[in-house]
Amino acid sequence: xxxxxxxxxxxxxxxxxxxxxxxxxxxxxxxxxxxxxxxxxxxxxxxxxxxxxxxxxxxxxxxxxxxxxxxxxxxxxxxxxxxxxxxxxxxxxxxxxxxxxxxxxxxxxxxxxxxxxxxxxxxxxxxxxxxxxxxxxxxxxxxxxxxxxxxxxxxxxxxxxxxxxxxxxxxxxxxxxxxxxxxxxxxxxxxxxxxxxxxxxxxxxxxx
Ligand SMILES: [Zn+2]
Numbered sequence: 001x002x003x004x005x006x007x008x009x010x011x012x013x014x015x016x017x018x019x020x021x022x023x024x025x026x027x028x029x030x031x032x033x034x035x036x037x038x039x040x041x042x043x044x045x046x047x048x049x050x051x052x053x054x055x056x057x058x059x060x061x062x063x064x065x066x067x068x069x070x071x072x073x074x075x076x077x078x079x080x081x082x083x084x085x086x087x088x089x090x091x092x093x094x095x096x097x098x099x100x101x102x103x104x105x106x107x108x109x110x111x112x113x114x115x116x117x118x119x120x121x122x123x124x125x126x127x128x129x130x131x132x133x134x135x136x137x138x139x140x141x142x143x144x145x146x147x148x149x150x151x152x153x154x155x156x157x158x159x160x161x162x163x164x165x166x167x168x169x170x171x172x173x174x175x176x177x178x179x180x181x182x183x184x185x186x187x188x189x190x191x192x193x194x195x196x197x198x199x200x201x202x203x204x205x206x207x208x
Contacts, residue, residue, distance in 0.1 A: 012192070016143070016168055016199045018061040019207040023139040025160075026051055026067045027124060027146030027153050029103050032089040032096035034147075039089040041148045041175050045100065050173045051145055052104045053201055059106055061206050064137050067105055068124035068146075068156065071097060071113035078120045122155035131163055141166040143199070145173030150183040157191045167191075172200040 176184030
């Protein structure tokens, strides 16, 4: 089935084919980052149904699907109790660290845990085996969605680019925290300046 190409004013939104060298990376769609969580991203829940459609498409393409997660020890360095900027969130084996209930990750999804107690790891590549795993599967292009645009999505995308992957932002499947107004806009700019590309669901198609 061919997707309908919808009109969009953003000329930087490009058409992409999901092929054998593609992977989906779902960043930190965890309960603590959603409504009712310890550190909710405004409208974070809204991206879940969209991500589910992407997940389906990547499954159809037989492309690997990754889900990163914050997986903090109770005394993580990023918590206010330890002098960090954030309230406690995504503590290992707690409800808040679980993926959003409505996120339909397939059984074969590869979970990437950012678990270093002494480091603030915003990027899914930081202290994990994500790079190696992508290389082993022959992935050259990562499609990134999730939470939050101005933190873990940004860091994951820029890290991917620096490691030599192509990185494509799923513009309809990201949301930002915007601690300072405009943070998400600046994050998008920074990603684009580092070579990121943009797409949205209507602009992705399966290889023939
Ligand atoms: Zn965290």
